[in-house]
Amino acid sequence: MAQKPSIPKGTRDFTPSEIAKRNYIFDTIKKNFQTYGFQPIETPSFENSETLLGKYGEEGDRLIFKILNSGDFISKVDDVTYSSKNSTSIAPKITEKALRYDLTVPFARYVVMHQNELDFPFKRYQIQPVWRADRPQKGRFREFFQCDADVVGSDSLLQEVELIQLYDGVFSDLKLEGATIKMNNRKILAGIAEVIGAKHLLIDFTVALDKLDKIGEDGVKKEMLAKGISEEAIEKAAPLFEPQGSNVDQLNRLDNLLKDSEEGQKGLEELRFIMETISTLGLQSAKLAIDVTLARGLNYYTGAIFEVSAPEGVAMGSIGGGGRYDDLTGIFGLKDVSGVGISFGLDRIYLVLEELNLFPEAVDKSLDVLCLNFGAKEALVSLKLVTELRKRGVMSDLYPSDVKIQKQFKYANNRKVPYVILLGAEELENNSFVVKYMESGDQITYALSEVDKFVATLA
Amino acid sequence: MAQKPSIPKGTRDFTPSEIAKRNYIFDTIKKNFQTYGFQPIETPSFENSETLLGKYGEEGDRLIFKILNSGDFISKVDDVTYSSKNSTSIAPKITEKALRYDLTVPFARYVVMHQNELDFPFKRYQIQPVWRADRPQKGRFREFFQCDADVVGSDSLLQEVELIQLYDGVFSDLKLEGATIKMNNRKILAGIAEVIGAKHLLIDFTVALDKLDKIGEDGVKKEMLAKGISEEAIEKAAPLFEPQGSNVDQLNRLDNLLKDSEEGQKGLEELRFIMETISTLGLQSAKLAIDVTLARGLNYYTGAIFEVSAPEGVAMGSIGGGGRYDDLTGIFGLKDVSGVGISFGLDRIYLVLEELNLFPEAVDKSLDVLCLNFGAKEALVSLKLVTELRKRGVMSDLYPSDVKIQKQFKYANNRKVPYVILLGAEELENNSFVVKYMESGDQITYALSEVDKFVATLA
Numbered sequence: 041m042a043q044k045p046s047i048p049k050g051t052r053d054f055t056p057s058e059i060a061k062r063n064y065i066f067d068t069i070k071k072n073f074q075t076y077g078f079q080p081i082e083t084p085s086f087e088n089s090e091t092l093l094g095k096y097g098e099e100g101d102r103l104i105f106k107i108l109n110s111g112d113f114i115s116k117v118d119d120v121t122y123s124s125k126n127s128t129s130i131a132p133k134i135t136e137k138a139l140r141y142d143l144t145v146p147f148a149r150y151v152v153m154h155q156n157e158l159d160f161p162f163k164r165y166q167i168q169p170v171w172r173a174d175r176p177q178k179g180r181f182r183e184f185f186q187c188d189a190d191v192v193g194s195d196s197l198l199q200e201v202e203l204i205q206l207y208d209g210v211f212s213d214l215k216l217e218g219a220t221i222k223m224n225n226r227k228i229l230a231g232i233a234e235v236i237g238a239k240h241l242l243i244d245f246t247v248a249l250d251k252l253d254k255i256g257e258d259g260v261k262k263e264m265l266a267k268g269i270s271e272e273a274i275e276k277a278a279p280l281f282e283p284q285g286s287n288v289d290q291l292n293r294l295d296n297l298l299k300d301s302e303e304g305q306k307g308l309e310e311l312r313f314i315m316e317t318i319s320t321l322g323l324q325s326a327k328l329a330i331d332v333t334l335a336r337g338l339n340y341y342t343g344a345i346f347e348v349s350a351p352e353g354v355a356m357g358s359i360g361g362g363g364r365y366d367d368l369t370g371i372f373g374l375k376d377v378s379g380v381g382i383s384f385g386l387d388r389i390y391l392v393l394e395e396l397n398l399f400p401e402a403v404d405k406s407l408d409v410l411c412l413n414f415g416a417k418e419a420l421v422s423l424k425l426v427t428e429l430r431k432r433g434v435m436s437d438l439y440p441s442d443v444k445i446q447k448q449f450k451y452a453n454n455r456k457v458p459y460v461i462l463l464g465a466e467e468l469e470n471n472s473f474v475v476k477y478m479e480s481g482d483q484i485t486y487a488l489s490e491v492d493k494f495v496a497t498l499a
Numbered sequence: 500m501a502q503k504p505s506i507p508k509g510t511r512d513f514t515p516s517e518i519a520k521r522n523y524i525f526d527t528i529k530k531n532f533q534t535y536g537f538q539p540i541e542t543p544s545f546e547n548s549e550t551l552l553g554k555y556g557e558e559g560d561r562l563i564f565k566i567l568n569s570g571d572f573i574s575k576v577d578d579v580t581y582s583s584k585n586s587t588s589i590a591p592k593i594t595e596k597a598l599r600y601d602l603t604v605p606f607a608r609y610v611v612m613h614q615n616e617l618d619f620p621f622k623r624y625q626i627q628p629v630w631r632a633d634r635p636q637k638g639r640f641r642e643f644f645q646c647d648a649d650v651v652g653s654d655s656l657l658q659e660v661e662l663i664q665l666y667d668g669v670f671s672d673l674k675l676e677g678a679t680i681k682m683n684n685r686k687i688l689a690g691i692a693e694v695i696g697a698k699h700l701l702i703d704f705t706v707a708l709d710k711l712d713k714i715g716e717d718g719v720k721k722e723m724l725a726k727g728i729s730e731e732a733i734e735k736a737a738p739l740f741e742p743q744g745s746n747v748d749q750l751n752r753l754d755n756l757l758k759d760s761e762e763g764q765k766g767l768e769e770l771r772f773i774m775e776t777i778s779t780l781g782l783q784s785a786k787l788a789i790d791v792t793l794a795r796g797l798n799y800y801t802g803a804i805f806e807v808s809a810p811e812g813v814a815m816g817s818i819g820g821g822g823r824y825d826d827l828t829g830i831f832g833l834k835d836v837s838g839v840g841i842s843f844g845l846d847r848i849y850l851v852l853e854e855l856n857l858f859p860e861a862v863d864k865s866l867d868v869l870c871l872n873f874g875a876k877e878a879l880v881s882l883k884l885v886t887e888l889r890k891r892g893v894m895s896d897l898y899p900s901d902v903k904i905q906k907q908f909k910y911a912n913n914r915k916v917p918y919v920i921l922l923g924a925e926e927l928e929n930n931s932f933v934v935k936y937m938e939s940g941d942q943i944t945y946a947l948s949e950v951d952k953f954v955a956t957l958a
Contacts (some may be wrong), residue, residue, distance in 0.1 A: 102569070
């Protein structure tokens with residue numbers, strides 16, 4: 041009895057058409073990464089467990105896929121652990137490797153291992169799949185690609201400026217106009233916590249603030265109170281809940297709020313430099329907006345924080361995010377290497393382009409020419425012709441057997457082939473071939489020696 | 500105490516230069532796959548265990564990486580199995596998924612699952628990593644890419660012809676001239692086994708014969724004897740051990756040897772058709788050679804068998820292989836779908852190109868222009884210039900801080916940047932920039948408005 045095949049939940053097969061569209065996005069991102077001077081690296085799909093565990097919090101550890109040791113793995117488990125029947129204690133004894141959970145920790149590991157070969161500042165990009173044992177849901181998969189660009193070894197704010205330009209470049213090339221790049225700075229958040237007297241509750245404060253667009257002002261205040269932030273402190277933070285207004289309005293409001301916080305002023309100065317430089321350079325199609333409620337896994341970032349939202353009217357979470365982190369490689373023993381990076385959310389960008397109908401029309405064209413098969417003799421000459429077309433880079437095929445012509449035409453239609461070649465007995469005799477231009481229905485006869493003439497008619 | 504980072508044995512980090520070279524090979528293969536009408540698919544990195552297990556023999560099952568179930572995996576093991584402490588019995592209870600071991604079985608699974616959406620003949624290519632818990636050694640890794648092209652749903656021998664042309668096209672584009680495409684046919688091997696009276700020992704016979712170039716004539720004969728093939732049978736097979744000679748010599752010799760085997764004659768007829776058609780069409784740079792000792796995992800193939808060896812003088816195993824298999828999808832319930840395919844050995848092709856110095860010179864160029872940084876004011880104008888260059892697709896960078904110019908030049912040298920731009924106080928005043936052409940040492944001054952003039956000088 042044959043198996044009825046299936047794939048693991050949360051994973052996907054990709055059809056040729058889906059791959060063509062995904063590659064359109066990947067190639068656009070890659071081209072921009074490269075013109076911005078980023079270089080590609082790749083790391084193994086699995087890392088030693090100790091490289092990954094403990095880097096993503098308790099939930100992360102649980103969601104990391106672990107690979108069972110080969111051979112007699114049970115023999116490595118001591119009797120006490122074995123008889124505990126405790127999965128949590130047994131897992132580390134029978135697994136040594138784990139699937140990549142993101143691209144950032146492997147990148148930090150790479151930088152530390154290769155530090156003597158690298159030229160700093162090192163600008164790397166990396167486009168590879170990651171795996172998470174998350175509960176699958178719409179738009180969330182257990183295997184998905186991340187596209188990251190990071191610079192390590194420079195604390196210049198020009199990097200932040202460049203990364204904003206890079207976002208703008210990619211989204212403009214994708215014709216995805218009107219994306220909003222939201223920006224904040226951890227130092228501003230820390231400054232606010234300081235001036236309202238909640239410095240020791242910085243994380244709670246920002247985690248709550250980050251939910252403003254989800255749970256509203258009342259929800260945020262309620263959560264802050266519950267976390268022990270006083271009514272008085274929340275009152276002082278009132279400007280955060282006002283309608284955000286223009287970037288200039290916000291800078292002024294923050295300037296006022298943060299006048300007694302050195303750290304806050306430092307953050308404001310960074311924000312202002314980036315805003316002003318971008319305003320001098322101009323953006324092609326994206327908007328840059330200050331958003332003081334933006335936090336994104338704050339304990340990670342130390343300076344700028346970015347998040348990109350799709351154009352208004354498209355219901356989609358963020359399509360990109362990033363920020364500056366001052367001690368990424370410290371966990372692997374290399375201190376004082378500042379880094380800043382951004383990431384593109386491939387799956388969501390795909391959905392947005394699909395929704396707005398922004399994929400180029402011919403993006404998934406897979407065949408220019410199909411030559412029909414009229415029998416052994418004709419097929420041999422047809423194959424010669426197809427060989428010539430292929431040498432000229434034309435995606436061409438000969439139908440492999442001389443089944444009914446109707447069936448061959450159906451195949452051509454299904455594959456959306458724009459040009460069908462007919463080379464039957466008559467053409468064989470005349471050393472010619474007929475091209476049927478499928479859209480117009482026109483048929484034109486060429487001599488076999490006129491391959492170049494035909495190729496010149498291809499769009 | 501920071502961890503000293505490492506990666507699992509048998510896996511690799513890839514540097515920017517290595518990735519550039521690998522992509523050169525991947526892109527060449529992909530371009531050819533596409534001009535031959537193949538379409539890309541991708542399948543998940545892990546499959547349900549039952550999709551993979553039992554498909555690669557006992558050794559394969561052992562070498563498949565299994566993924567530990569999430570959560571309280573021990574609770575799913577029944578007491579009897581648990582107390583056995585037997586790794587082989589416990590493994591299937593605590594793992595449900597396994598990493599892809601090759602691209603062929605997932606492809607068969609894909610075809611069966613998507614049969615109603617596919618247009619047959621379906622020509623697919625797939626370039627993805629696979630994982631094997633093999634003992635790592637030179638040129639053998641636990642994670643490596645496979646590049647496969649297969650056609651399913653056509654038993655036309657024109658497919659075999661095309662696949663030979665495809666090999667030739669790829670190796671010619673890579674300038675790897677003189678590769679030899681060796682060809683055999685399982686029906687010929689079966690015919691020989693039949694006429695020498697060893698039909699029931701076909702596998703043993705061909706496994707031994709396949710080792711001719713490794714263990715020599717005496718070794719092969721000894722192994723055949725050990726497997727129960729009679730001296731008399733081996734005597735009859737003598738023509739196989741003669742120097743192979745030209746393709747015509749071999750066809751004649753086989754014709755004689757196989758005159759009483761219907762299956763053998765069928766194989767010979769197929770071989771002859773393919774040879775003659777290829778000879779009519781011509782090959783660009785590869786050679787096509789009959790090799791009756793070629794078997795390659797015979798129980799898999801049912802018709803043509805291919806293997807490609809690197810040009811003479813390069814000590815390297817096969818750099819590609821493939822063949823026809825008549826019942827690939829049968830294991831998943833779809834009968835009578837014939838397939839034929841070939842595969843490219845990326846890692847070995849890489850080593851051959853490296854050894855023969857065939858990578859294009861600028862293949863790993865990562866930056867066209869580096870603009871030096873002379874301070875905040877100059878940097879802002881420089882960044883404008885760099886922005887203009889990037890818009891024109893020039894890979895450009897601004898050094899992010901105004902460290903000593905000597906250090907910045909060193910960075911330019913390390914990254915092999917051909918053009919360095921200097922925009923200091925004087926240029927700032929004159930609205931100009933100086934380009935240093937690093938190879939010649941020439942310096943040319945351009946006005947800031949002459950970006951296009953400068954870009955025109957780039958190779």
